Amino acid sequence: MATRQVKTVRKTAPAARSNPIRKTPGKPKAAPAVLKLVTTKEANKERTATPAPKPASMTGPLPPIVTLKHLAEWAGYNHGIAKKQAIEMFTGFVADIGRVLKKGSKIRIPNLGVLQVRIRPARPARKGRNPATGEEIKIKASKASKKVAFRVAKGLSETI
Numbered sequence: 001m002a003t004r005q006v007k008t009v010r011k012t013a014p015a016a017r018s019n020p021i022r023k024t025p026g027k028p029k030a031a032p033a034v035l036k037l038v039t040t041k042e043a044n045k046e047r048t049a050t051p052a053p054k055p056a057s058m059t060g061p062l063p064p065i066v067t068l069k070h071l072a073e074w075a076g077y078n079h080g081i082a083k084k085q086a087i088e089m090f091t092g093f094v095a096d097i098g099r100v101l102k103k104g105s106k107i108r109i110p111n112l113g114v115l116q117v118r119i120r121p122a123r124p125a126r127k128g129r130n131p132a133t134g135e136e137i138k139i140k141a142s143k144a145s146k147k148v149a150f151r152v153a154k155g156l157s158e159t160i
Helices: 031-048 068-079 083-102 154-159
Strands: 107-109 113-120 126-129 136-139 145-152
Touching: 068 083, 083 107, 083 113, 145 154
Parallel strands: none
Antiparallel strands: 107 113, 113 145, 126 136
């Protein structure tokens, strides 16, 4: 019986360039010229573009419940930001608020109020009385709990 020999070859990674900024001389590519033409057209469009119309929720009566999307849409319109980008910013803002509150910090927003986490300690089981009959009853223990509390700023309460 003959044994077969297998030759293994190891591949090595190509050597890194010493200066990645320097380009090799050669023919210039046509893509940058096309890109430049497209960007000039976009720049001309921006100059001649008419301002975006007001969002429908801003022109008519206010919706009964104003959502995060409404706020983002209004902020985007007022500050010249795309609606999608404004929604992403507000969503990130809410996520940051949650993260900060989870760590135990307070959030103070001038003219709006203070957000904080209030911790209610656990209470042991105890005995109490039914006020109507005078019968003694057992009150079971309660667990510790956390809740988010919002205290309105003076400026906002005066505005309302």
